[in-house]
Amino acid sequence: MADSSKLTLPTFARRMSLREKVADALRGAIVSGEMKPGELYSAPDLAERFGVSATPVREAMLDLVKQGLVNPVRNKGFQVTAVSEADLDHITRIRELLEPPAAGEACGHITPELLTTLQSLAGDIVAAAAEGDLIRYIGADHEFHRRLLGAGGNHRLVRIVEDLRSQSRLYGLASLAEAGQLVRNALEHVQMCDLIQAGKADDLEDLMRTHIGRVRREWAGRPS
Known part of the structure; x- marks a missing residue:
């Protein structure tokens, strides 16, 4: 046991x-x-x-x-339950197809109030990364992405993405936190908020795609 x-x-x-x-x-x-x-x-x-x-x-x-x-x-x-490397690859590919365009579409629908919430969550993500609190990090990260994508109004898509994220495994987070690299990755959420505030939907979509790809490589403990 x-x-x-x-x-x-x-x-x-x-x-x-x-x-x-x-x-x-x-x-x-x-x-x-x-x-x-x-x-x-x-x-x-x-x-x-x-x-x-x-x-x-x-x-x-x-x-x-x-x-x-x-x-x-x-x-x-x-x-x-165990998740195979192939399953993780498939999950990442589906997320890359769904989340970047959904984030770009949501960008124009984010209210000032929601942006303030996202900025607060981004701060929580960075703080959790700095403290090496992985469970808090994942919780704040999950809420950030849920609220961001939810602004687009496609709640069925949000549920699908939530399910995919729950099935992911981020075994590399602990080593990233120990090496002080998790904060760098966490700051991408702050950058997302800046892009939303500037109304740069295309740049937000590009950053989201990069962000998801890093999840599969560095965060999952597979550097290449």
Whole structure:
């Protein structure tokens, strides 16, 4: 049984509605590679780590089962599903086809209020990168891209992209953070905000394409 005490998961003690929060944290741990394929994770152990009861953890895990991120192991717990290199290549290719043009289209629909939110999220991403907090990084990154693409109004596309992002694995994040390179990548979100503010939709589309390609190379631990 894997030791959940080594995972850098947040604590949600004394809160009532925790299912989605726990699911988001676990999803971040899976995507970042902190929770590893093939290892067993029990709901009680994770619940102790979170500082909550086992019920919202089990419910969150069942949500992740439906998303294909973990598999239940009878009377033992859950295992993170493995994703092949070919699958990761396919996910990246689909994202490259969908996200850059969607971001360019969304650029002209972003209100000043939403831009302020995106700038705040970009700041959170940079701060998390500087601190090496990978789960917080992935959470803020996910929210940034969800809100950016959502401005285009195609919510079906947003759901597809969210599903693809959840199936990704970014095993290279830890080494990038240790080498001090993750902040450089995080700053691309600040650049995106600057391009949105300047109304440069084509440049935003180009940057998004570069950003996604780097996810597959550097962030996934495959430099070339």
